[in-house]
Amino acid sequence: MAIEVKVPVLPESVSDATIATWHKQAGAAVKRDENLVDLETDKVVLEVPSPVDGVLKSIVKNTGDTVTSQEVIAVIEEGAVAAAAPAEAKPAAPAEAPKPAAAAAPKGVGELSPAGRRVATEEKIDPSKVAGTGRDGRVTKEDLVNYAKGAAAPAAPAAKPTPGARPEERVPMTRIRARIAERMMQSKNSIAMLTSFNEVNLGKVMAMRKSLGEAFEKEHGIKLGLMSFFVKAACEALKRHPIVNASVDGNDIIYHGYQDISIAVATDKGLVTPVLRDAQDMSFADIEKAIATYAKKAREGGLALEDLQGGTFTITNGGVFGSLLSTPIVNPPQSAILGMHTIKDRAVVENGQVVAAPMMYLAISYDHRIIDGKDAVLFLVDIKNQLENPHRMLLGL
Numbered sequence: 001m002a003i004e005v006k007v008p009v010l011p012e013s014v015s016d017a018t019i020a021t022w023h024k025q026a027g028a029a030v031k032r033d034e035n036l037v038d039l040e041t042d043k044v045v046l047e048v049p050s051p052v053d054g055v056l057k058s059i060v061k062n063t064g065d066t067v068t069s070q071e072v073i074a075v076i077e078e079g080a081v082a083a084a085a086p087a088e089a090k091p092a093a094p095a096e097a098p099k100p101a102a103a104a105a106p107k108g109v110g111e112l113s114p115a116g117r118r119v120a121t122e123e124k125i126d127p128s129k130v131a132g133t134g135r136d137g138r139v140t141k142e143d144l145v146n147y148a149k150g151a152a153a154p155a156a157p158a159a160k161p162t163p164g165a166r167p168e169e170r171v172p173m174t175r176i177r178a179r180i181a182e183r184m185m186q187s188k189n190s191i192a193m194l195t196s197f198n199e200v201n202l203g204k205v206m207a208m209r210k211s212l213g214e215a216f217e218k219e220h221g222i223k224l225g226l227m228s229f230f231v232k233a234a235c236e237a238l239k240r241h242p243i244v245n246a247s248v249d250g251n252d253i254i255y256h257g258y259q260d261i262s263i264a265v266a267t268d269k270g271l272v273t274p275v276l277r278d279a280q281d282m283s284f285a286d287i288e289k290a291i292a293t294y295a296k297k298a299r300e301g302g303l304a305l306e307d308l309q310g311g312t313f314t315i316t317n318g319g320v321f322g323s324l325l326s327t328p329i330v331n332p333p334q335s336a337i338l339g340m341h342t343i344k345d346r347a348v349v350e351n352g353q354v355v356a357a358p359m360m361y362l363a364i365s366y367d368h369r370i371i372d373g374k375d376a377v378l379f380l381v382d383i384k385n386q387l388e389n390p391h392r393m394l395l396g397l
Helices: 114-123 141-155 175-190 203-220 227-240 284-300 373-388
Strands: 002-006 017-022 035-040 045-049 054-059 072-078 193-201 247-249 252-254 261-263 265-267 270-272 313-317 336-340 344-350 353-367
Touching (some): 035 072, 175 270, 193 373, 203 284, 203 353, 203 373, 227 261, 227 336, 265 284, 336 373, 353 373
Parallel strands (some): 261 313, 313 336
Antiparallel strands (some): 002 072, 017 035, 035 045, 054 072, 193 353, 265 270, 336 353
């Protein structure tokens, strides 16, 4: 029985998608729930699983094609069994040019798709030496083709490079990267953005993590990180400074009676901002677990569109990459974003004494159309006071 494989129903905010990578070729056996193809939208990469066991009878839409909701992209013959590849009748190879070694499958070839196995065998590629870009680090056919091109390229120009040569390569943006660029320009062009700075002494937070971290992990099965402190501090500060949690809609200001915190996560395809919904009601453990789940899904390309939609305030941490100071860009329609940075031991004065303390610069970029400098600065000072007195967060002060 022929079963149509269709594009999943896309949200109203996503009009279409692009065929990114087929993981199966026509004629290949497929299993129910096995990923057939990746679809790239403006926000995430969606996986389309096989609805049944059978054989991929035909591929209707090829890599690079644009598709819409419920459009047929392939047909599966349910219950069918893939035909064995016929042995090619070839004349006996001459003694001086034996081929047995080339026909042998390289190490790790069994983990590849049929198309990938063919490429690996023909190009004599060891898949274990190829960096995979598929789900769970899986090596795809495209990875093997690109590896083969890269391996072959250096052999051609054996001669010295032309003096003064300035190599260039033109690569089209992915849909996600193009959308990020569009959103950033929208933010810069539509928001009167301003950034204010402060610094925070994280000595007490670090001491709390050191003294309670082991017990926390034993109790909750997750490490006590820094981000949960910042999320909790942001939620408390947003309650006291609701304008920072608001958004602009035409000539109206929308005040949100909840804190949906977007957490910026870097991926190979670009920055994404999954949302901690109702973060004001989450515990430290809830926050750490949710962030860990999102990070794993982001690395594996498993973020869903609903994970990224909404959000009333964003926190981004450039410190994990070594950033000392930055001016983060507001993610519209939100009106503010908090930037965390790297922690450095610096000389500070405490009780008249110069001591070394773990210091971090904080930045808040905000929409100056609705948030005055006073509100932004007081919000940032509120964050600072909570982090320098973390027990206040535990008491909701």
